[in-house]
Amino acid sequence: MRRPGWRVEPAAAPRADRASRALAYAPEDGAFSLVNDYSEGMSVLAPGGPDPAFDTPWAVWRTAAGxxxxxxxxxxxxxxxxxxxxxxxxxxxMGxxxxxxxxxxxxxxxVLNLVPVGGFKxxxxxAAVVGQTVVDAALRVERLAGNFSAAHVAAFLDAVESAEGRAVPTEEWWVRGLAQELQRIYNHVHVIARVAEAASQNVGLAQTxxxxxxxxxxxxxxxxxxWLFGALLPGGPARRLDPTDRRALATRLGRLGDEFERLWRLFLESRTFVDRIQGTCPVARDAAVEWGAVGPTLRASGVAWDDRLRIPVAPYTDLFLPLPHESGGDALARVATRAEEVRASFLVLEQMLERWPAAGAGDEPPGSAVAPGRGLGRVEAPSGDLVYDVRVAAGRVVGLDLRSPSQANWPLFAAGMRDAVFTDFHFAFESFGFAFAETDG
Amino acid sequence: MTALLGFVLTAAVVGFFAGAALSVVRRDLGYATALAASVLWLVAAVGALVAGPVTGPSWSGPLGDAESLSLDGLSAFFALATAIVWVATSAYSLAYDDRPSPLLAFCYALTLGSIALLVASSSLLLFLVGWETMTLASYGMILQAHGRSGRVFSAAFVFLAFGEASTLLVLVAVAGLHAMSGSFLEVPVATAGALASIVFVAALIGFGLKMGVAPFHMSEWLPIAHSSAPSNASAVLSSTLTLAGAYGLFRVISLLPSPPPVWWGALMLGIGAISVLLGALFAAVSEHSKGLPAYSTIENNGLILVALGIALIARADGLAELAVFALFAAFYQALAHAIAKTALFLSAGYLEHGTHTFDLNSTHGRAKDADRAARLGTIAATLSLAAAPPLAGFVSEWMVLEALFQSYRFSAEWVQFVGLLAGAAVALAAGLILVAMVKFLGFSFLWKPSATGPTARARGLAAPVGAVGAVVLAVGVGAPWLLGLITPSVAAFAHTAVAAPVGSLLSIPDGWSILSGSPFGILSPPAVPIGLAAGAAVALGYFALGGGFGARRVEPWMAGSPPGCDGETYTSFGYSTGIRIMMRSVLQTREVRTGTGAGTRAELATPVSYNVDLEVLDVFKVFYDDLVRFGDAVAAALKAGIMTGRLGQYLAYILVVTLVVVIYVAAAA
Amino acid sequence: MASWIEQSVSRGILTSRYPKAAATDDETPPTGRPPVPESPATSLPAARDRCPVGAITETAVDQGKCIRCARCVGAGLSFSGSVEAATRSRSDLLRISAGPTPVPDGAPPLAGLGRSLHLFLVDVGSCNACNLEVLALANPYYDLQRLGIFFTNSPRHADVLVVVGVPTAEMVEPLRRAYDALPAPKAVVAVGACPISGGVFAGTEGLASALDGLVPVDVYVPGCPPTPTAILDGLLKLNGRDRETREGRR
Incomplete structure (x- = not known):
């Protein structure tokens, strides 16, 4: 059994400047597509609007709504x-x-061909957020995909703050990081549970x-x-992060981390579990790069790429963040990548709780607006790179677009399922961690 | 009484030939005469079973033997089975055959007459006459297929070629019998030996060719069914031509010495088991509404061989009780199959009449609103062939399996092992044939229509299907009594008095249950419908007491999508693709793709399309094709190398032969 | 294999005693409870304008609209209602007050449903939080099978549709098909603010305003999302096995 070790990106790899997210951005016609440029270590926004060859809902980050x-x-x-x-x-x-x-x-x-069809939900x-205040719009944004709420709100707020040029206290960034890492652990554990369910690993399912x-x-x-609704918004439910609570949380997370270590070791020892997902729904490195896969899907195919390491924002600039990746590209590689990321997140959380910034520790500078009143926000959501493009005026949202990780990964799932058998479906599907909710918007 | 039956018998046989002659005048007249003759044939058969052997007027044969048309117990059974089939097919033909030419009717009546002749013949010579006439007449029938094409001709030719090969081997068997008994009359021979074994093997292969068992199944059904022989002909061929083969085999074995060597039975059991498995497998992956029943025929004839093989082994081992039970199983299997298969082929004809296709993918549920008789008859036939209680096929398959289960009693371990493998093959085949039958029924008469296209009703075609379906039910439920009726047949085969394997169980009256061996299995076919009726009575009582019928019609649940989304639903092909993939080592499944492929992002920027076909292969067809090619090559080589046409070379051959003969004679002297 | 057994045994029994015992605080974070006014006469008018979904009027809090965003907390309302806030009628959702028995007269259990329920989950446009909370009922902490409640893979095998999400135009037909496929006696449980009132998405073009305009709803479970305990309470109210009814019987 492959045991991926920790792999840390070499220190020499430069972190892209936060403002360079707008690289080669042509705001005049308002249309652009997202292109992965791995020499830059991240996807960039290419000018000139959508490539007509790919003018389809799946490949283009569409400016038009729906x-x-x-x-x-x-x-x-x-x-x-x-x-x-x-x-x-x-x-x-129910599947x-x-x-x-x-x-x-x-x-x-x-399966000769598989086409995911979205838009039902x-x-x-x-469209609904247009004209709303930022805080009211955020209530809808966090309910766009409930299990990814922290990532969506963080990306949305980042975009708004960039557009408005508003600095935010460092501690607020740490709170966002804390929420996102917790939710990443939840989602990865949930994915492992769903795969265990598909593989009829009933004890493993119950424990996970x-x-x-x-x-x-x-x-x-x-x-x-x-589900962290409201947690990152002004006026949301109370959050308890004084030193006593942080110590209690650290103890609690330590216990959960140990528990996860035990479970993951048991899963790796279960031949039936490993056999069932090994070689299922493979995504080759070339295909992952060509289609612009993101998140664990991309990392499981051998590309070590993570927004958290590429975009220099608190708290990740101050923490040691392992970057697990695999080369198999199959469902096993994706599940294993997620499992290693759970361990990485526990490690990050441990560091965060130790080094929590004092209140009033200063502000984080906002990202630069790509155009007046228009900002981009990007975070590494549990399933991968999430991008928000928000236009605001006078504290109200006037336009919103997003490219969710699910949207980026659907073609890889469809391609991987070609020539598979029906029974591979659930293993394959669950290993990507899709949400129709964030794709449909 | 016996004299009267003898007259009826003769009238029946003559009637078939008269029907052939009359059909030249008027097609309907031929079929009607054949129908009348079939009824007489049925009367004679039942009479012979009830009242003992029937003999018609006798005459002196070409070699001085006293020949006659007669039915003893053995032939009476086959007369009974064929008669039931023919009554139905003849009535069906009246409505079915609308060809301008009377040739089909002529060949049809001639086939019936020749089968009747060979079954009723008292001498082996007369048997051979019937046998050969049958082959030629059925060849003629196949040629009458709609839309005659090169494919039909080649199919008919293959049929004829295997038919003549079969005749040659039967000739060998008959010659061997004559050598042992000194007579062409059907008299048992006593002396065992190498000659008896030669006769056995020749008969097994010769008659096996006609039964279409593996590895000779190419000979009968695959080419014929796929070339769309007329449906009335298919029914006659599949149900009764194979019965004629079975009759020949039963007859020759009954004449051979007993107890036989144990390997006879083991060989037969092995061939039977392979046939059962291959037949069921190919039936399950067939998409042709007549190819599927044709492959099922191979399976069922295999089951007859399995039962007969068990009987021979049991006889060799001195297990008299098991031998008799297995014989009953073999006979019942032959009866059950002939009847159910008739209904299925007639149903396929009905289907073709309504939808103008034999492709189960395009008949999808189109016959759901068909005549009720055709639907019910098809349901009975398919369920019977899938061995569902209480139908005929269930009883016979239960008996075959019970006989197989007792193969642990055999003395030789290797024979036990053969029995074990055969049991596994039969069990696997039972599952596969269920897939096949559900597919046939579901995609024709049962499931909600999804394919579009014309469907037409035809009461004249539906009625015989329904009637045969009713007989299938009766043969199942009435099995304990019918086993009693065919006891003389088993006795005639075994040359001893036997008792039907029926008895009593718990409170079920005596004679209502079938017993397989005194302390072995038990089955009461009549109890099944009685139990069902009791359940129905309870339900009806509930409704009568005010329960009311809470019937509710809703559309099928398709995970929230509209049923028949985009006009597409599961195809018949898709239904059995799992088997194609699982059994790919036997079926040689391979996927053929044409058109542009992969689907990278760059390729998919423009629409991409390709065609996918999943093909299966009959390895035996490949073998025979190779054999033919090899034969052609050998002939060509001989022609080129030896028969050069040079006089000098021929003179040299003569010289060499003369020298060899002279040396041989000199050495002998 | 042996190690899995060891793992299971070493964790002991996790399962909640609910509904035999009251829900624990660990099961129920603050937002798991409905917000109720500390003194209706003064609190409600003060908090009314803070509510982003218009759940607060001069006289009552419409729990069917509340998305638990906590903006009214600190303006005279607090998350102090009972977690067992599911009701059999829509109007009862306006009458929830603080205290152990939030609604004084619960409707009788639905006739025909036995003790065992089979559920089919219908997502008509949710954010996934409600889906996952419903599915969380199967985890060892809630283990709804101990109460004779099961998930099915087809509405044909179910008694109860558990509907989550705000009905989108695209899901109206699939929802109807699922409802038609359900054998009688049938029941529908609306889980979360979305199916009850549209929740935060209320008023958007292309979305139905509420589930009960599409199919008859038998139990309303407020929350955004309701906690698993709250959903369990709603399910048990279908056949009268919920805590409130049990207490009443006692």
Whole structure:
């Protein structure tokens, strides 16, 4: 069994300047697409608007709100043949506990083609927030994908603050970091639980599920809300982060971290579990780079790339952050990457609670606006790079766009499932950590 | 009484030939005469089973033997089975055959007549006459397929070639029997020996060719069914031509000395088990509404061989009780299959009439609103072939399996092992054939229609299907009594008095249950419908007391998507692709892709499409194709190398042969 | 294998005693409880304008609209209502007060449903938080199977639709299909502010205003999202096995 060690990016790799996120940005026509440039170590915004060849909902970070719904989330070849038919799975199935459909093209048993179809649960957030105050808009943004709420709010607020040129106290950044790392642990543990469920590892499922619940309760205890709604907003539920509470939290997290170590070791010893996900739904490095995969999906395919290391913001500038990555590209590699990231997050949290900044420790400078009143916010969400593009005027949102990690990874899932068998579906799907909620918006 | 039956018998056989002659005048007249003759044939068969052997007028044969048309217990059984089939197919043909030419009707009646002749013949020579006529007449039937193409001709030719190979081997068997008994009459021979074994093997392969068992299944059904032989012909061929093969095999074995060497039974058991497995496997992956039943025929004929093989081994081991039970199983299997398969082929014809296709992918549920008789008949036939209680196929398959279970009693360990493997093959086949039958039924008559296209009803075609379906049910439920009826057949085969394996259990009346061996398994077919009826009575009572029928119709649940989303639903092909992939080592499954492929981001920038076909292969067809090619090559080499046409070379051959003969004679002297 | 057993045994029993015992604080963070006014006459008018979803009027707090954003906390309201805030009627959601029995007269249990319930989860446009809270009921802390409640994979096998999310135009038809596929007697539980009132998304074009305009709703579980305990309470109110009814019987 492969045991990935900690890998730290060489110190020589320069961290991109925070303002350089707007690299080669052409704001005049308001249209741009997101292109990964790994020489720069991150994706950049390419000028000139969407590439007409990719003018499809899945490949382009669209400025226009909403494509026709429901719509395909990944392109796929047309497949015909004797006995070939389309098998719609969803939008209501317990196998995928979210409203979304998969059109499986098959001659039975084997997946010739799989098209994720989204748009069923679009709450029209991008349109609804226009004209609202930033704080009211944030209530909707954090409910865009409840299990990724901290990442979405952090990216949204970053974008707003960049647009407004407003500095934010350092401690606030640390609170955002704390919330995001907790939620990353929850989501990764949840993914492992879902994969264990698909593999009928019932004891493992129960134990992992219990651990996920304990993380939720920890979030509830610290932030007053199990899903961190309102936790990062002014006027939200009380958060308890005085030194006593931090010590209590450190003890609690230490226990959870030990618990996770035990569980992950047991999973790696379960041959049935490992066998089932090894080689399932492979994503080759080339494909991951070509399609612009993000997050654990990208890192599991051999590209060590993480926004937290690339974008110099508190608290990560002051912490040691391991960057686990794998080379297999299969479901096992993705699950293993997530597991290592859980350990990394526990490590980060430990450091954070030790070095918590004193109140009034100063402010963090905002990112530079890409245009007057328009800012970008980027964070490494649990499933990968999340980008917000927000336009504000007089404290109100006048435009909002986002490119979620799910959106970036759908084509890889679709490509990996080609020529797989039906039974691989759940292992493959769960290993990516998708949310239709953030794709549909 | 017996004399009257003898007259009826003769009238029946003559009637079939008369039907052939009359069909030239008028097609309907031929079929009607065949129908009448079939009824007489049925009367004679039942009469012979109830009242003992029936003999018609006799005459002196070409070699001085006293020949006659007669039915003893053994032939009476086969007469009974064929008669039931023919009554249905003849009635069906009246509505089915709308060809301008009377050739199909002529060949049809001639086939029936020749099968009747060989079953009723008292001498092996007459048997051979019937056998050869049957081969030629059925060849003629196959040629009458709709849309005659090169494929039909080649299929018919393959059929004829294997038919003649079969005749040659049967000739060998008959010659061997004559050598041992000195007579062409059907008299048992007593002396065992190498000659008896040669006769056995020749008969097993010769008649096996006609039964279509593996590895000779290429000979019968695959090419014929795929070339769309007329459905009435398919039914006659699949149900009764194979019965004729079975009859020949039963007859020859009954004449051979007993107890036989144990390897006879083991060989037969092995061939049978392989046939069962291959037949079921190919049936499960067939998409052709007549190819599927045809492969199922291979499976069922394999089951007959399995049961007969067990009987021969048991006889060799002195297990008299098991031998008799296995024989009953073999006979019942033959009966159950013939009837159910008739219904299935007639149903396929009905389906073709309504939808103009044999492709199960495009008949998808289109016959759901068909005539009720056709639907019910097809349901009974498919469930019977899938061995669902209480139908005929269930009883016979239960009996075969019970016989197989007792293979632990065999003395030789290797024979026990063969029994074990055969049991595993039969069990696996039972699962595969269930897939096949659910597929046939579901994608034709049962499931919600999704394919579009014309469907037409035809009461004249539906009625025979329904009637045969009813017989399938009756043969299942009435099994304990029918086993009693065919006891003379088993007795005639075994040359001893036997008792039907029926008895009593708990409070079920005596004679209502089938017993496999005195302390072994027990089954009461009549109890099943009685139990079902009791359950229905309880339910009806509940409703009568005010329960009311809470029937509710809702659309199928498709995970929230509209049913038949984009007009597509599971195809018949998709239904059995799992088997194609699982059994790829046997089926040689391979995927053929044409068109642009992979689907990288750059490629997918423009629409990409390709075609995918999943193909399976019958390895035996490949083998025979290779054999033919090899034969052609050898012939060509001989022609080129030896038969050069040069006079000098031929004179040299003669010289060499003369020298060899002279040396041989000199040495002998 | 052996080590998994060791792991399970070493963790001991995690399962909550709810509904036999009251919900613990660990199960229920502050936002798990409905906000109730400390003194309605003065608190409500003061807090009214703070509410981003218009849940607070001069006279009452509409718990069906409340998204627990906590803005009213500190203006005379506090998260001190009972976690067992699920009601059988929409109007009862306006009558929740502080104290152990939030609604004085609970409607009778639904006729025909036995003790065991089979649930089918229907997401009509949620943020996933409610989905995950419903699924969390299966974890060892809540273990809803001990109460004879099970998840099914098809509405054909279910008694109860558990609906989460604000109904989008795209999900109206799938929801109807699921409801039609449910055998009678059937029940619908609306989980969270979204299906009850649209929650934070209320009033957006393309979204239905409430679930009970689409299918009849039998139990309303307020919250954003409701905690697993609150959802459990709602499910048990369907067949009269909830704490409140138990206490009443006693």
């Amino acid at each position: 494509a026709a719904r429901p719509h395909a989330l990944a392109p796929a070849p047309e497949v015909e043949g004797y006995g070939v038919f389309t098998f719609p799975y969803g939008p209501l199935s 995928v506990p979210e409203a979304g459909r998969f059109d499986v093209r098959t001659y039975g048993e084997r 679009s709450r029209r957030v991008r 599920h219990a651990l996920a619940e304990e993380v939720l309760r920890t979030q509830g205890a610290v932030f007053g809300h199990r």
